[in-house]
Amino acid sequence: MAQYLKDDIQESIAAAALTIFAQKGYESATMAEIARAAGVSTGNIYRYFANKDALFYGVVxxxxxxxxxxxxxxxxxxxxxxxxxxxxxxxxxxxxxxxxxxxxxxxxxxxxxxxxxxxxxxxxxxxxxxxxxxxxxxxxxxxxxxxxxxxxxxxxxxxxxxxxxxxxxxxxxxxxxxxxxxxxxxxxxxxxxxxxxxxxxxxx
Structure with missing residues (x-):
């Protein structure tokens, strides 16, 4: 079944990632922390970004x-x-x-x-x-x-x-x-x- 991705969720994840990366740094930040800040499940992040690298370089x-x-x-x-x-x-x-x-x-x-x-x-x-x-x-x-x-x-x-x-x-x-x-x-x-x-x- 095709996955339908929502722009607003992707934007929320990106905004949360910016905040967490700025607070904790690339190395210390985790996908679970970013998910909590975005109000989504950790698994849901991987529907939008393959891994932490993809998310990091997606926002910077x-x-x-x-x-x-x-x-x-x-x-x-x-x-x-x-x-x-x-x-x-x-x-x-x-x-x-x-x-x-x-x-x-x-x-x-x-x-x-x-x-x-x-x-x-x-x-x-x-x-x-x-x-x-x-x-x-x-x-x-x-x-x-x-x-x-x-x-x-x-x-x-x-x-x-x-x-x-x-x-x-x-x-x-x-x-x-x-x-x-x-x-x-x-x-x-x-x-x-x-x-x-x-x-x-x-x-x-």
Whole structure:
């Protein structure tokens, strides 16, 4: 007999999966927990998703990961040639792209939490680490363009790694702690001001 799948049940399962994966992480989350959160039987989940992998990659797919990476890269690249972000007018590309990235993170709050902080054991396990590495290289590229004589030592790279790990952890913590858009914006804005001023001081 043919199985008739209902879109609303599939959506409930996906929503529950996002919540549980964001709370517990890919490795610790179980299909039984997701089923309870969705209000369905564990067996019913397997009518919609073959296994936990299929469910995980159904709610956090490669297209999403690529979109996040692209937005982040475009935001950093928009600072090319800018010595002090505080001198930029509100209509500058950097501010526009910062807003686009923030809107993306708010609209996909749980997916970003999973991608940057709860993906251990999945193929995105190193995504957070790779994001930090990417940000370090972009920062070095930016400040070398301003000062071609800039020399980056092993100690500087270590410090940059700590700085950007902190940035990523803070973003994850903000999205976990706050659901309200206004609160998220306030937290991100406050930390961003500190980060950008501190980073400029680090290189000068």
């Amino acid at each position: 797919d490669d297209g999403f990961a690529r979109a996040f990476t692209l937005l982040l890269r475009r935001r950093v690249k928009a600072l090319a040639g800018v010595e002090d972000v505080r001198t930029l007018p509100p209509t500058a590309a950097y501010h526009m792209l910062s807003e686009e990235l923030l809107r993306f993170c708010i609209a996909n709050r749980l997916r970003v939490v999973i991608l940057l902080g709860r993906a251990g054991g999945s193929r995105y396990e190193r995504f957070s680490e790779e994001t930090v590495e990417r940000l370090i290289e972009l920062a070095i590229e930016h400040f070398r363009a301003l000062d071609p004589c800039l020399s980056v030592t092993e100690v500087m790279r270590f410090n940059l790694d700590q700085i950007y790990q902190g940035l990523v952890r803070t973003m994850v913590s903000t999205l976990v702690r706050f659901e309200d858009e206004t609160a998220i914006r306030e937290a991100v804005h406050g930390y961003s001001k500190y980060h950008l001023v501190g980073l400029k001081s680090f290189f000068t």
